[in-house]
Each structure stands twice: as C-alpha cells, then as structure tokens.
Amino acid sequence: MPLLVLVTLLLFIAPPHRPISAEPPPGEAIVGRVCTLCHTLERVDTRRLDAKGWEALVNKMTEFGAQLSQAERRDVVAYLAATQGLQVLKAYVINEESQDVWVIDVATKRVLAKIPVGKLPHGISISPDGKRLYVTNMASDDVTVIDITTNSVIMTMGSVGRNPHESAVSPDGTFLYVTNPSSNLVSVHDMRRHSVVAVVPVGRVPHGIALSADGTRAYVANMESNEISVIDTSTNQVIATIPTQAGPHRLAATRDGKRLYVINSTSNQLSVVDLTKNQVALKVLVGHSPYDLAVGAGDTVVWVSNEGSNDIWAVDGSTGQILAVVPVGGGPHGIAITPDGKELWVVNINANTLSVVDTASRKVLATIPVGKRPHLVVITP
Numbered sequence: 001m002p003l004l005v006l007v008t009l010l011l012f013i014a015p016p017h018r019p020i021s022a023e024p025p026p027g028e029a030i031v032g033r034v035c036t037l038c039h040t041l042e043r044v045d046t047r048r049l050d051a052k053g054w055e056a057l058v059n060k061m062t063e064f065g066a067q068l069s070q071a072e073r074r075d076v077v078a079y080l081a082a083t084q085g086l087q088v089l090k091a092y093v094i095n096e097e098s099q100d101v102w103v104i105d106v107a108t109k110r111v112l113a114k115i116p117v118g119k120l121p122h123g124i125s126i127s128p129d130g131k132r133l134y135v136t137n138m139a140s141d142d143v144t145v146i147d148i149t150t151n152s153v154i155m156t157m158g159s160v161g162r163n164p165h166e167s168a169v170s171p172d173g174t175f176l177y178v179t180n181p182s183s184n185l186v187s188v189h190d191m192r193r194h195s196v197v198a199v200v201p202v203g204r205v206p207h208g209i210a211l212s213a214d215g216t217r218a219y220v221a222n223m224e225s226n227e228i229s230v231i232d233t234s235t236n237q238v239i240a241t242i243p244t245q246a247g248p249h250r251l252a253a254t255r256d257g258k259r260l261y262v263i264n265s266t267s268n269q270l271s272v273v274d275l276t277k278n279q280v281a282l283k284v285l286v287g288h289s290p291y292d293l294a295v296g297a298g299d300t301v302v303w304v305s306n307e308g309s310n311d312i313w314a315v316d317g318s319t320g321q322i323l324a325v326v327p328v329g330g331g332p333h334g335i336a337i338t339p340d341g342k343e344l345w346v347v348n349i350n351a352n353t354l355s356v357v358d359t360a361s362r363k364v365l366a367t368i369p370v371g372k373r374p375h376l377v378v379i380t381p
C-alpha cells in the first residue's frame with residue numbers, strides 16, 4: 001500500500017467515538033390548563049407523535065396524576081395529533097457561533113428546541129426518510145447524530161477525518177458521505193455500524209457534496225481546483241471530473257438526474273451542468289458572493305442566496321434568465337425550500353435571523369431570530 005494512502009487511512013482510524021381558526025379546538029384549552037400543572041408546555045412541544053402515540057402518552061400522564069375525563073382525553077389527543085403530529089414539518093438551523101441547532105415548526109414558526117452540537121458546526125444534512133440529522137463539526141472533528149422525532153442527540157461519531165465540512169446521505173439512509181477539505185478527501189460511513197467503509201481522494205479543498213436522486217453518484221465541489229468530482233457510489237471511485245467556474249461551493253442535482261446546479265462563490269456564477277455529457281451547459285452571473293441554492297419543485301427554478309448583496313435570486317435553470325431578486329436580511333447564507341415548494345427559508349449569517357420568502361409573491365413573509373451566525377438550514381421531507 002502506498003505510504004500516502006496508508007497515512008490517509010490512519011487519519012480515519014481514530015478512537016471511536018396550531019392551526020389558527022376562529023374557534024379554538026377544545027383540546028387546546030385543556031392542554032393549557034391540565035398539561036401545565038407538573039411541567040411547562042415546552043416539554044409537550046418536544047414530541048411529534050401520531051394519534052396512537054399521543055393516546056399512549058396522555059394515558060401515561062393520567063397515571064402520573066393528570067385529571068382528565070374520557071371526553072377530555074379524546075379532545076387532547078385529537079388536538080395534539082393535529083398540531084404536533086408526525087407530519088409536522090420542521091426546519092433545522094445550524095448556528096456556527098452558538099454551536100447549536102435550532103428546531104423551528106414550519107407552520108407556526110415557533111422555536112421547538114435548541115440542541116447543542118460540537119465545535120464550529122458547519123454542515124447539516126437530513127436522511128431522506130426524515131429520521132436522522134447529521135451535523136459536521138469542523139473544529140471537534142466529529143459528526144453529531146440527531147433523532148428528528150425526539151430532537152435529541154443519539155451519538156457523536158468520531159473517525160470522520162480532519163475538519164469534516166459538509167455531508168450527504170444516501171436515499172436509503174445507509175451511507176453518509178463527508179467532505180474533508182484539509183485532506184482533499186471524501187469519507188464514506190456505513191451508518192448501521194457507524195464505521196468508515198471508504199476514503200476517496202478528490203480535487204483540492206472539497207466543500208459541498210450532493211447525491212443524485214437515485215443515489216448512484218456523489219458530486220463533490222472542489223473549491224480550489226474549480227471542478228466537480230463525480231463518485232460512483234457502488235465502487236466509491238471518482239469516475240469523472242467536470243471543470244466549472246471559479247470557486248464551486250454548494251451544489252444540487254435535479255430529481256430527474258439530468259442536471260447539476262453549482263454555486264461558484266468566488267466568480268459569482270451559477271453553473272448548470274448537463275449530466276448526460278458531464279459538462280457545463282450554461283453559466284449565469286448572479287449576485288455578490290453567492291453561497292447556497294435551492295431547486296424549485298419543477299427542477300427548473302433555482303433560488304440562489306447572495307451573501308454579499310443581501311438578496312435571493314430566482315434563476316431559470318434552462319435559459320439562465322433572472323426571474324426575480326428578493327432583498328432579505330444581512331448575509332443570506334443557507335437556503336431551503338419546503339416540500340410543497342411554497343416557501344423558502346433563508347438564514348442571514350450577519351443578522352442572526354431567518355427570512356421566510358413566499359415563492360409565488362416573492363415577498364418576505366416573516367423574519368425569525370435564530371442563534372449566533374446561522375450557517376445552513378434544512379427542512380424535513
């Protein structure tokens with residue numbers, strides 16, 4: 001085995017490591033009166049359960065001493081299943097300086113929980129089944145694994161190489177791909193055993209990583225070598241390299257597998273890569289210091305956050321036409337779109353806020369305070 005590969009591998013063998021209506025539903029008042037007798041409502045807020053789960057939990061509370069008639073119990077279960085059911089969408093914001101993840105209810109815009117993570121958290125990815133969240137901590141060289149149902153930390157996973165930057169999860173949730181910019185590597189982790197299964201050398205200073213919808217390819221943006229490494233996930237080998245504009249950073253593949261959208265931070269450009277030819281088909285000048293992107297439901301509209309010009313641009317990915325410019329708060333950074341494509345959630349790293357943008361009217365609907373130096377945001381599927 002060549003020495004360089006051996007040394008590289010050794011790096012990874014570190015020690016392990018409410019809906020609002022005119023008439024409030026009857027359950028709401030009962031929850032406010034009875035469920036606050038022994039603890040605060042924040043305790044109730046931590047859980048997302050279906051009707052069966054809420055029934056079991058409310059029964060447990062009656063055993064603890066909660067006074068509820070049969071009818072009241074039914075009303076409480078109906079109310080909680082509707083407002084805190086499994087289908088409730090949640091946004092997760094990672095804050096670099098306060099070193100935590102804030103959980104926000106997408107419908108009510110209320111903060112549900114704050115979860116402490118590792119040092120200098122930088123990347124956040126969500127498993128496609130919506131069960132797990134992975135936070136890459138650049139300064140503590142580990143990944144915080146969070147259970148989305150309970151909003152609690154399951155484990156801190158070590159052996160992820162130096163300065164883990166960003167990550168992506170395979171469609172079935174089995175593999176986690178982590179970029180290591182200081183060693184020009186991508187490490188692949190089997191999340192059933194939390195162990196490294198491959199270390200893939202890529203270009204210089206890999207940052208963003210995205211998987212194809214079918215999970216057969218991983219695309220890695222190499223900021224210093226101005227190219228995308230294409231990894232075949234069945235062999236964990238680089239099978240192609242696609243030159244882009246200067247400073248490729250964050251990227252996303254379309255659901256139909258035909259295109260890859262790449263944000264080039266240093267050259268202020270969006271590259272549209274034709275994946276049938278593995279080459280850039282279109283380059284579009286966007287705002288200053290673009291940082292992140294979100295792809296609209298139809299795969300064509302690309303929303304770009306521009307940290308330097310404090311705005312969000314909507315770009316037509318097939319023609320390069322600029323469809324809209326929406327001013328937001330200071331330093332728009334990470335951006336995510338709701339599954340129905342109706343709202344964009346954008347974190348403003350300099351203002352410590354999150355802007356919610358309506359994609360139809362292209363107006364800011366709400367501005368929510370978040371932690372210190374919010375970096376990225378993801379929304380549950």
Ligand code: HEC
Nearest residue numbers: 031034035037038039043044047058061064065066067076
């Ligand atoms: C008589 C006191 C009492 C009342 C009233 C009460 N609880 Fe609790 N609750 C507790 C205790 C004690 C715990 C902690 C038990 C534990 O951690 O397993 C708890 C914990 C919880 C938890 C966290 C449990 C978990 O598994 O995460 C939730 C959620 C909760 N209560 C919901 C409710 C709701 C909803 C109501 C109103 C229907 C309610 N509680 C009323 C005593 C009460």
